[in-house]
Amino acid sequence: MSAAARSWQAWLADGRARLARAGIDEAETKLRWVAAHLLGCGLLDVLRHLPESPAPAQADRFAAAVARLETDEPVQYVIGETDFMGLRIRCDSRALIPRPETEVLVACAEEFLRGRERPVVVDVCTGTGCIACALAKRVPEARVVATDLSAAALELARENARALGATVEFRPADLLAGAAAESADLVVSNPPYVATAEIARLDRTVRDFEPALALDGGPDGLQTISRLVAEAVHVLNSGGMLMMEIGDDQADAVAEMLCRTTPLQFMGLRSDCAGRARVALASRRARAASLGAKRRRPKARTSPSR
């Protein structure tokens, strides 16, 4: 039978056999995901198309996708997109693939921003721009700024914002460098938080394909988080919030760090759907009145009575 006349069912069976030989996990799901992408349908709808034959161009693209999956490349890079907060986010090797646990962070941020008048939010370490774009779409009255050290990631984030019609100001920056003091109501971030030595032990699909800059949190995994906490203290307005995604083994260390940072008040942790604490929250305490304001105040109080 010619390749073009083979049904989707046959193409999928062939793909399964090739991925099994290559030792690839979750082969069935990944192949369905590719087929759904090429057919422009949902994962379940693929079943309906099984007896049909793909068009020659679809068959070629399916075969090329299987070849990439055989190397353990993430399926999201292979099809070039993923879903995040109901948005289609373009994905490629320029940035980390958005993860479901990051949706918990966006939900916390959205809850804080809602009802505020023109709040300013900075998404630090924006990657694909998934957090910034989701917040810009969900809270249109917010001014959303997003930073990343990687020029390539920022380029992808800009493409995502354009495709989604999300208004976000992107800036190349090392964390919050260049942000003015007391200029943000919310600093939100999914920073790199994997300990350097742990990276070698991650799945090949992450380790060999996602950018090292997006993963490496330094020797203890907490280096970027700790710098971000220190910088956020200056950039947040009094009463503003810092919200960070953290590793599933970092809750105690990050809670302790936030409690130690006296300009901040630790506001607790939020868990993902597996019950693991993945988001840490802290509020910027009110600043003491400035010296100038203290000096002026007695005069203002005494003058009317003289």
Ligand SMILES: C[S@@+](CC[C@H](N)C(=O)[O-])C[C@H]1O[C@@H](n2cnc3c(N)ncnc32)[C@H](O)[C@@H]1O
């Ligand atoms: C874990 S990824 C998060 C991407 C995206 N926000 C998400 O949730 O999917 C971390 C991102 O931080 C960026 N990054 C790493 N170090 C940085 C730094 N010092 N300043 C700014 N961005 C940094 C990386 O380029 C990467 O895009």
